[in-house]
Amino acid sequence: MTSFDNKVPKYSSTIKGHHVLRNNSSYFDSIISHSDWADIATGFKMRLQTSLAEFSNSHGELIDQAATISSKAHSLAHSSLTKSVAWITGFIQFIDDYYCELSKAKFGAEKAWHVTTRLAKRVLDEVGTPRHGVQNSFRVGDSSQICQQIFWAVLRSHDVMTSFSSLSFKNHPSIATELV
Amino acid sequence: MANPVDNSIHGSLQERQEPRRNSTALFGQSATGNPLPESFTGGRTQNDAILLDESDTGLKVARVEHQVDLIKQKVPVAKSDEHAIRFADLGFQSSSDSNAWLEIELQNHQSGLIVDAHMMSLRTSTAWP
Numbered sequence: 001m002t003s004f005d006n007k008v009p010k011y012s013s014t015i016k017g018h019h020v021l022r023n024n025s026s027y028f029d030s031i032i033s034h035s036d037w038a039d040i041a042t043g044f045k046m047r048l049q050t051s052l053a054e055f056s057n058s059h060g061e062l063i064d065q066a067a068t069i070s071s072k073a074h075s076l077a078h079s080s081l082t083k084s085v086a087w088i089t090g091f092i093q094f095i096d097d098y099y100c101e102l103s104k105a106k107f108g109a110e111k112a113w114h115v116t117t118r119l120a121k122r123v124l125d126e127v128g129t130p131r132h133g134v135q136n137s138f139r140v141g142d143s144s145q146i147c148q149q150i151f152w153a154v155l156r157s158h159d160v161m162t163s164f165s166s167l168s169f170k171n172h173p174s175i176a177t178e179l180v
Numbered sequence: 181m182a183n184p185v186d187n188s189i190h191g192s193l194q195e196r197q198e199p200r201r202n203s204t205a206l207f208g209q210s211a212t213g214n215p216l217p218e219s220f221t222g223g224r225t226q227n228d229a230i231l232l233d234e235s236d237t238g239l240k241v242a243r244v245e246h247q248v249d250l251i252k253q254k255v256p257v258a259k260s261d262e263h264a265i266r267f268a269d270l271g272f273q274s275s276s277d278s279n280a281w282l283e284i285e286l287q288n289h290q291s292g293l294i295v296d297a298h299m300m301s302l303r304t305s306t307a308w309p
Binding site (some may be wrong): 030054079 | 298
């Protein structure tokens with residue numbers, strides 16, 4: 001439920017709202033440089049991928065235990081899990097590819113990471129928008145109402161995710177807007 | 181003496197603002213002064229057209245509604261409506277639709293089973309230092 005606190009996941013940024021940055025600073029204050037992201041041993045990307053695989057397995061088992069197999073809820077839960085994993089994998093690839101393209105275009109490492117994280121943050125902002133503020137509408141103790149609010153926000157978030165993945169992230173209109 | 185050029189311009193503008201209409205309009209055909217040629221069937225035969233100035237209104241309305249129903253069947257709601265939820269072809273138009281789905285399919289209120297990228301990001305990050 002705490003995932004509704006921020007538009008951008010806390011692992012990448014702990015700062016809420018808008019803040020002013022230098023021209024070559026990372027938009028993810030928890031991932032300051034590209035090496036923090038891509039380092040083979042300690043990089044965020046590697047840890048994210050490892051955690052992603054572990055979570056995928058454990059959550060898949062949880063779904064099988066909690067929902068009746070072959071029910072609509074069961075298939076929807078598995079579909080959401082599969083699509084979320086695929087989306088994050090695509091998002092990671094987008095970050096890598098975009099940084100690589102900027103590096104080839106003679107951008108410096110800091111500047112390339114600055115632009116890449118700016119676009120990545122925009123993607124996360126867009127995906128987080130349907131979820132943002134939902135927590136304020138929760139009625140304490142009313143699990144049915146909270147479930148409804150979360151479910152609706154998650155479905156809308158999935159539609160935004162699909163809009164990005166179907167356009168290979170970089171072709172999404174909001175990316176072009178961010179680059180202007 | 182009126183200028184014929186001016187008159188023609190005036191007439192043209194008037195026609196644009198107030199197009200002449202036929203007294204008998206056919207469903208699926210143009211109602212302006214320039215009806216569609218007879219060779220144009222609009223995808224169906226002339227006999228399928230619904231005359232709007234005849235009696236049997238109830239029957240005509242039923243025919244129109246039937247045609248609309250056929251069109252609806254051909255176009256899935258989830259893909260045609262921008263506001264509908266497209267994920268998993270659910271097609272919910274509003275939160276009340278999803279609430280009804282939940283009441284039927286997820287009665288234990290386990291909304292945590294259905295995750296998105298944000299929820300996954302948070303859960304995977306808890307294992308990190």
